[in-house]
Amino acid sequence: MIAYLGRRVIQSLLILLGVSLITFALLYLLPADPVRQIAGRSATPETVENIRRQLGLDQPFFIQYWHYLTSLLSGDLGRSYIQRSEVTELIVSRLPASLLLMVGAILCELVIGLTMGLLAAVRRGTATDQTLMVASFVGVSAPQFVVGLLLLYVFAVRLGWFPIGGYGTWRHLVLPSLTMGILGAGWYARMMRSSMIDVLRQDYMRTARAKGLARGAIIFRHALPNAILPVIAMIGIDIGIFMGGIVVVESVFGWPGIGQLAWQAIQRVDIPIIMGVTLVSAFAIVLGNLLADTVAPFIDPRIKLR
Amino acid sequence: MMKFLTSTVAVSALALMLGMTSVRAEDAVDPNAKQGGAITITYKDDVATLDPAIGYDWQNWSMIKSLFDGLMDYEPGTTNLRPDLAESYEIAPDGKTFTFKLRQGVKFHNGREMTADDVKYSLDRVTNPKTQSPGAGFFGSIKGHDDVAAGKAESLAGVTVVDPYTIKFELTRPDATFLHVMAINFSHVVPKEEVEKYGADFGKHPVGTGAFKFAEWTLGQRVVFERNPDYWHKGLPYLYRISFEIGQEPIVALLRLQKGEIDIPGDGIPPAKFQEVMADPEQKARVVVGGQLHTGYITMNTTMAPFDNVKVRQAVNMAINKDRIVQLINNRAVPANQPLPPSMPGYDKEFKGYPYDVAKAKALLAEAGHPDGFETQLFAMNTDPNPRIAQAIQQDLAAVGIKAGIQSLAQANVIAAGGDKAGAPMIWSGGMAWIADFPDPSNFYGPILGCAGAVAGGWNWSWYCNKDLDAKAAEADSIVDPAKSGERAKMWSEIYRKIMEDAPWVPVFNEQRFTMKSARMGGADNLYVDPVHIPINYDYVYVTDVQ
Numbered sequence: 001m002i003a004y005l006g007r008r009v010i011q012s013l014l015i016l017l018g019v020s021l022i023t024f025a026l027l028y029l030l031p032a033d034p035v036r037q038i039a040g041r042s043a044t045p046e047t048v049e050n051i052r053r054q055l056g057l058d059q060p061f062f063i064q065y066w067h068y069l070t071s072l073l074s075g076d077l078g079r080s081y082i083q084r085s086e087v088t089e090l091i092v093s094r095l096p097a098s099l100l101l102m103v104g105a106i107l108c109e110l111v112i113g114l115t116m117g118l119l120a121a122v123r124r125g126t127a128t129d130q131t132l133m134v135a136s137f138v139g140v141s142a143p144q145f146v147v148g149l150l151l152l153y154v155f156a157v158r159l160g161w162f163p164i165g166g167y168g169t170w171r172h173l174v175l176p177s178l179t180m181g182i183l184g185a186g187w188y189a190r191m192m193r194s195s196m197i198d199v200l201r202q203d204y205m206r207t208a209r210a211k212g213l214a215r216g217a218i219i220f221r222h223a224l225p226n227a228i229l230p231v232i233a234m235i236g237i238d239i240g241i242f243m244g245g246i247v248v249v250e251s252v253f254g255w256p257g258i259g260q261l262a263w264q265a266i267q268r269v270d271i272p273i274i275m276g277v278t279l280v281s282a283f284a285i286v287l288g289n290l291l292a293d294t295v296a297p298f299i300d301p302r303i304k305l306r
Numbered sequence: 307m308m309k310f311l312t313s314t315v316a317v318s319a320l321a322l323m324l325g326m327t328s329v330r331a332e333d334a335v336d337p338n339a340k341q342g343g344a345i346t347i348t349y350k351d352d353v354a355t356l357d358p359a360i361g362y363d364w365q366n367w368s369m370i371k372s373l374f375d376g377l378m379d380y381e382p383g384t385t386n387l388r389p390d391l392a393e394s395y396e397i398a399p400d401g402k403t404f405t406f407k408l409r410q411g412v413k414f415h416n417g418r419e420m421t422a423d424d425v426k427y428s429l430d431r432v433t434n435p436k437t438q439s440p441g442a443g444f445f446g447s448i449k450g451h452d453d454v455a456a457g458k459a460e461s462l463a464g465v466t467v468v469d470p471y472t473i474k475f476e477l478t479r480p481d482a483t484f485l486h487v488m489a490i491n492f493s494h495v496v497p498k499e500e501v502e503k504y505g506a507d508f509g510k511h512p513v514g515t516g517a518f519k520f521a522e523w524t525l526g527q528r529v530v531f532e533r534n535p536d537y538w539h540k541g542l543p544y545l546y547r548i549s550f551e552i553g554q555e556p557i558v559a560l561l562r563l564q565k566g567e568i569d570i571p572g573d574g575i576p577p578a579k580f581q582e583v584m585a586d587p588e589q590k591a592r593v594v595v596g597g598q599l600h601t602g603y604i605t606m607n608t609t610m611a612p613f614d615n616v617k618v619r620q621a622v623n624m625a626i627n628k629d630r631i632v633q634l635i636n637n638r639a640v641p642a643n644q645p646l647p648p649s650m651p652g653y654d655k656e657f658k659g660y661p662y663d664v665a666k667a668k669a670l671l672a673e674a675g676h677p678d679g680f681e682t683q684l685f686a687m688n689t690d691p692n693p694r695i696a697q698a699i700q701q702d703l704a705a706v707g708i709k710a711g712i713q714s715l716a717q718a719n720v721i722a723a724g725g726d727k728a729g730a731p732m733i734w735s736g737g738m739a740w741i742a743d744f745p746d747p748s749n750f751y752g753p754i755l756g757c758a759g760a761v762a763g764g765w766n767w768s769w770y771c772n773k774d775l776d777a778k779a780a781e782a783d784s785i786v787d788p789a790k791s792g793e794r795a796k797m798w799s800e801i802y803r804k805i806m807e808d809a810p811w812v813p814v815f816n817e818q819r820f821t822m823k824s825a826r827m828g829g830a831d832n833l834y835v836d837p838v839h840i841p842i843n844y845d846y847v848y849v850t851d852v853q
Contacts, residue, residue, distance in 0.1 A: 036763050039438075040440025041765050043440065044446070050435040079506075083355065089525075090525065153561075251553075254551070256525075256552075260553050267716075
């Protein structure tokens, strides 16, 4: 177990190093010049070169990358070119909002997805099953930008149940969580359905039925706990999907998380922030996968750590 | 002998120069305005900084103007210069020495009195390369600027504190734009002790002399200003509190405005909703329309064949159907025929520009040796409506035989291509176009049409460099005497006429600004489309529902 974990941690670190190198290289190759953006339109060529020197952007690629890595090891993500603030401070100030959104989204996708999957499995082959599976397909394919605006229009503007964007109370959390959750719910509904159908086919299910147990007791006491575990183990992997989704959803709802920070930084070529958010997201994804893989054998003994 | 001008005389003289009447700062309190109330304004993008030496964004430009003051400012809602922290000023007859008398008793938000030392400190700071100010270049005419810019000196030799309330500027050349430079955010006055206390984070803890003082900043969410009770301009501001909510998509901001949750969507009306808003009488009544010191244009790289031939450039000018492009953006602009926008001094009302004439364009192309046209590339920014405008230009060019491929790229990439001599044959400037930093005709020349901008990484994307016109521009800017301002404006008109003969640009349109406000917002309409306090003049607007 410890050997396995050690190996996985080293693998994870290598992945993070790779991500940092690739992102840094891509941003370096970008034909946009951040110094021109900082220096403004009235700057003389000397001013531009001065700023370039001060930021160390006149150095060759590998020296720049080496400087970045060494400060990274001391926990320094650099200073934003445009916002003129420490990137660590900017990310830390926005992380709680993104984590909150993630928790809300996981709750939504589990409640909606598992319920849909369970219903579809129990009513397999009926119109209910087909409707639910079509709905899950729509949920998976609908662009989050559209879903978000649609939910905003119906539940906030028309019905007035929730605030129109913003951050602060639980009511602000509902619509963005739902927007993020609908995508995941589609996946969970499909996984839950097949997992449940699989369990319902097992011999011990037939035995339970033969013993004359009530249908509710069979489904909720015997089938559900067995079917749900492998599905739950997938949550860690979801983090990667969330990291993609928050950029869109946070922008639509004005949610002050790291997704919004990343979107604004990309538009202004604020390289230190783009690097910082990419690394933090990559870290979250790697950690999520590691957790999912480590926990899986405890939930489902058929899986072995190797 | 120095020519002494009291503020009233000076302002009247300048007002003559700009062709408008003037009001003394103290007279400008609105008798209908009531004190009190709080408003909410939304912006999509984060407020990067509130440091006047650094901030250069759509959202923080006017915010900084409300927290800080400069020696000069403009009458609210107009482009008329007037003294602000200065009480009066003198201009020496050679136009190279400006002496400002400061108002006494002006206090920073920390309670200390502002003096001439603070003005000098603020200018030394903004020009120091360590500050990395995007505005440092505006102060190029002050003696000693080059030494400070090169890091050879810490202080501008041409700025002298005569006494605590008098400051003198010596310039290397007569500079008619200098009073405008003293009104731009980058010259606003900051207290040394606060800058030193917060260091690089001063922009997150701003302390100025302005109408509002900084109250709260929740990163990525909200910035709050509160009324400065000690503001030197008695009676101002009217509002007690302004909350800026950050990170709100324009479309969401509009929905919130319709529900009465916010007062002003700072990014304006989203293009997708424009027609819907204008078709609804109730919503349309709350829209304020105003001109903007902006021109959208197509550049043609005059160093690249076939655009090195003036006939080709003239042909392109005649091939573009500007009316159709204006329709394409729901008439949110007016067609342009010259680089200067209509509200700018020096705009030539008589000049008609190139007509839209496909046959003549084809004839000119044939004369230039391209009877069957040619192939080229048109660069444009990739956010709406720019790709649509680029397609319209592409169709217009195709009608005269020019096959233009569209390179639709992120803003920074288009800017980079324009600053590379062999980078972009044609650029549609939308999304990056020139909005004047101050209302003076020279501001449209130097960096975007003058030789100084035609350098690697520069903003003169047509790489047009006419030494004769550079000399004429310098001559025009040396006319500092307000009595000769008409002559100066005429010289600038002449310069832009000559430029249009050489046709390095196709001026396409001048964007109009459309601001929406809640029903309770009061104050003259021009405060909501202020040409200088962009987008809104917070110091003078008020709410009507306070008791």
